[in-house]
Amino acid sequence: MVEIQIIEKRSRGRPQLRCDDDTRAVILEAAKAQFLENGYAAANISAIAQAAGVSTKTLYRLFPAKTDLFSSIISSKIGEFLLCLDDSVLAAMELEEGLRRILTSYGVLTLSQETIGITRLVLGESDRFQEIANTFYETAIVGTNAIMEKWLMAQCDKGLIKLEDPRTATGMLRGMMIMEPQRATMLGQQESPTRDEIRARAKICARLFLGGCRA
Known part of the structure; x- marks a missing residue:
């Protein structure tokens, strides 16, 4: 009986194993910290594993x-950006409110200190590692552009706005929202904008953009 109790006590004290999804998440956080601190080339796989x-x-x-x-x-x-842009929620919003939500989410994504750090990494090391430039361009730039372009085209289909070239208009809208604060932050001239500052900029950008294309 004593032996059984000891065995049971030991088994209850063993740490539970993580599922693969949880393990992936922990590893990615450790990898992100390594990339931001040391860069892509110098990031050490063993150190990432140890930290995770x-x-x-x-x-x-x-x-x-x-x-x-x-x-x-x-x-x-x-994925975090997409979670903020639920189609059913956007569909229930007025035109300007929906655009403000998209631009705010985009600003939060691109103007965070973390994303600024990743952008610096890509620009600094893409000449040696073209694969990270390709990944960043296709997933981050083309991917977010497609999401915003899809929404703008839907507004055109509803007759709410008129755009001759939705893809070009999307690029201009993205630039208007983030280019100036992104450059200033990357060059160390200012801190990353706060969420309130991003919301205020999104409001201005939405009004300016819609002022030029509202049907």
């Missing part, structure tokens, strides 16, 4: 290459 509390074998099972870690981090950031 996993073996390198487990890390490589879930992310076979460093590029997989980087692309997953970018995809995760875009």
Whole structure:
């Protein structure tokens, strides 16, 4: 009886194993910290595994290459952006309110200190690692552009706005929203904008844009 009690006590004290999804999330946070602190080239896989509390074998099972870690981090950031843009919620909003929501979410995504750091990394190391430039361009830039373009085209179909070239208009809208504060932050001339500052900028940009294309 005593032996059984000891065995039961030991088994209850063992740490529970994480599922793969949770382990991936922990690894990605550790990888993100490594990339932002040391850059892409100098990021150390063993250090990432140690920070995540996993073996390198487990890390490589879930992310076979460093590029997989980087692309997953970018995809995760875009996923956060998408969560803020539920189609049913946007459909229930007035035109300007919907555009403000999209621009605010886009500003929060692109103007955060974390995203600024990732952008610096890509610009600084893409000449040696074209794969990170490709991932960033296709997932972050083309991906967000497609989401915003789709919404603008839907407003055209409703007869609410008129755009000769929705894709070009989307690029101009994105630039109006983030270019000036992004450059100033990347060059160390200001801190990343606060959420309230991003909302205020989104409101101005939405009014200016719609003032030129409202049907």
